[in-house]
Amino acid sequence: LLAAEKEIQQLHQLLNKYNYEYHVLDQPSVQDAEYDKLMQQLIQLEEQFPQFKTSDSPTQRVGGHVLDMFEKVQHEIPMLSLGNAFGEQDLRDFDRRVTQAVGEDHSYVCELKIDGLAVSLRYENGLFVRGATRGDGTIGEDITANLRTVRSIPLRLNEPVTIEVRGEVFMPKRSFEALNQVKKEREEEPFANPRNAAAGSLRQLDTKIAASRNLDVFLYNIASTDEVDVDSHSEGLDYLDSLGFKTNQERKKCKTIDEVLAFVESWTEKRPHLPYEIDGLVIKVDSYEQQQQLGFTAKSPRWAIAYKFPAEEVITT
Numbered sequence: 416l417l418a419a420e421k422e423i424q425q426l427h428q429l430l431n432k433y434n435y436e437y438h439v440l441d442q443p444s445v446q447d448a449e450y451d452k453l454m455q456q457l458i459q460l461e462e463q464f465p466q467f468k469t470s471d472s473p474t475q476r477v478g479g480h481v482l483d484m485f486e487k488v489q490h491e492i493p494m495l496s497l498g499n500a501f502g503e504q505d506l507r508d509f510d511r512r513v514t515q516a517v518g519e520d521h522s523y524v525c526e527l528k529i530d531g532l533a534v535s536l537r538y539e540n541g542l543f544v545r546g547a548t549r550g551d552g553t554i555g556e557d558i559t560a561n562l563r564t565v566r567s568i569p570l571r572l573n574e575p576v577t578i579e580v581r582g583e584v585f586m587p588k589r590s591f592e593a594l595n596q597v598k599k600e601r602e603e604e605p606f607a608n609p610r611n612a613a614a615g616s617l618r619q620l621d622t623k624i625a626a627s628r629n630l631d632v633f634l635y636n637i638a639s640t641d642e643v644d645v646d647s648h649s650e651g652l653d654y655l656d657s658l659g660f661k662t663n664q665e666r667k668k669c670k671t672i673d674e675v676l677a678f679v680e681s682w683t684e685k686r687p688h689l690p691y692e693i694d695g696l697v698i699k700v701d702s703y704e705q706q707q708q709l710g711f712t713a714k715s716p717r718w719a720i721a722y723k724f725p726a727e728e729v730i731t732t
């Protein structure tokens with residue numbers, strides 16, 4: 416029995432590693448068939464010895480049970496919304512307000528704003544224990560079972576830490592097109608855009624449906640920074656990488672607002688070539704101390720702003 420438990424634990428570790436290489440690093444080290452063979456072995460072993468099936472087992476990635484409803488979740492730390500900037504002047508005004516509050520010596524982190532569904536993920540001693548939608552920022556829905564099927568969400572972190580992180584679940588453009596193709600063939604209503612498709616997939620009570628939708632995630636914030644020993648947002652993102660989270664690598668540290676504007680310019684150009692949709696860029700003051708000095712308005716941080724791309728004129732034929 417001890418042998419069976421050890422073999423199951425080793426398969427958990429190995430399959431989670433392969434899953435990380437494929438879905439987070441996009442650098443698999445084994446063929447899909449090899450991964451599948453090991454997965455089939457683990458499924459059989461867990462059927463034979465269900466007592467050794469743990470919450471970080473990769474066999475639950477494929478879904479398998481149907482919930483009858485989603486529980487409500489209260490976010491200990493509210494999930495905030497961002498103020499918007501629609502052009503260069505708005506961004507320069509933002510920079511002036513930052514300079515007035517913290518002085519000239521400040522830098523920014525610029526990130527892509529993924530057009531998906533905001534989620535909060537909670538880990539205890541390194542294990543994924545709960546995932547929730549943003550909801551109204553204070554009360555969201557518990558969608559843990561569906562989030563376990565998002566292959567790029569780690570079920571166990573590289574360190575046994577207790578942490579809450581925020582990010583965006585999204586559906587890549589190709590998966591969206593393929594899903595709508597199937598919907599059309601079935602004469603079902605297609606989704607209007609990848610964001611609605613991701614949200615609709617996570618709202619399914621049957622986890623097998625969510626598991627089949629090729630959802631992905633980028634994490635972009637540490638909510639519970641008390642236990643974490645980092646002094647800036649950019650260090651926080653590197654820490655998330657070190658724990659085994661998937662973060663968006665297209666981020667850039669900008670020392671001046673002119674560098675921010677250059678980033679805006681370049682991503683206005685490159686946006687259509689991305690494999691996922693973005694609806695803007697997020698610009699954050701990097702230093703946590705300066706974020707603290709700037710504080711919040713009623714519902715948004717003063718140390719961050721979302722630059723929104725102009726709405727594309729829809730050519731209706």
Ligand SMILES: Cc1ccc(Cn2cc(C(N)=O)ccc2=O)c(C)c1
Pocket residue numbers: 433434436437438443444445446447448450451566
């Ligand atoms: C049959 C099969 C199994 C697995 C995958 C995709 N994949 C591959 C790996 C891998 N190579 O390390 C890890 C996780 C994973 O999800 C496909 C597309 C098809």
